Amino acid sequence: MKINHLALWTRNLEAMRDFYTTYFGAKSNDLYHNKKTEFKSYFLSFDDETRLEIMTRPDIAERTAKDDFGYAHLAMSVGTKERVDDLTNLLAQEGFEVIGQPRTTGDGYYESVVLDPDGNKVEITV
Secondary structure, three states, X not given: OOOOEEEEEXXXXXXXXXXXXXXXXXXXXXXXXXXXXXXXXXXXXOOOOOEEEEEEOOOOOOOOOOOOOOOOOEEEEOOOHXXXXXXXXXXXXXXXXXXXXXXXXXXXXEEXXXXXXXXXXXXXXX
């Protein structure tokens, strides 16, 4: 058994798609658009067959708090400490908020934490 995909609601579908394809190498399918409900989505595929579905619909509500119960973060493995450092620096230079500088955590992970265009936490790890 394996997780097929995770899904995130977004108000800015194209910005989210650009973020994950540009910085994390995701491959995107063509836009799905249900004209009856105005639901739109992309499936973003990563090298290991993991997929992230990003979705929008005009009637979805805005997030009310940064640390709601449930989803905590998405962790993306980039392979090396140097790549963690480089990608974190690049994202900071391009205006994305870094909320956790690169470090080795108490449980042994080398990681940083950035916010995607919607403010979701993305952990960049080896």
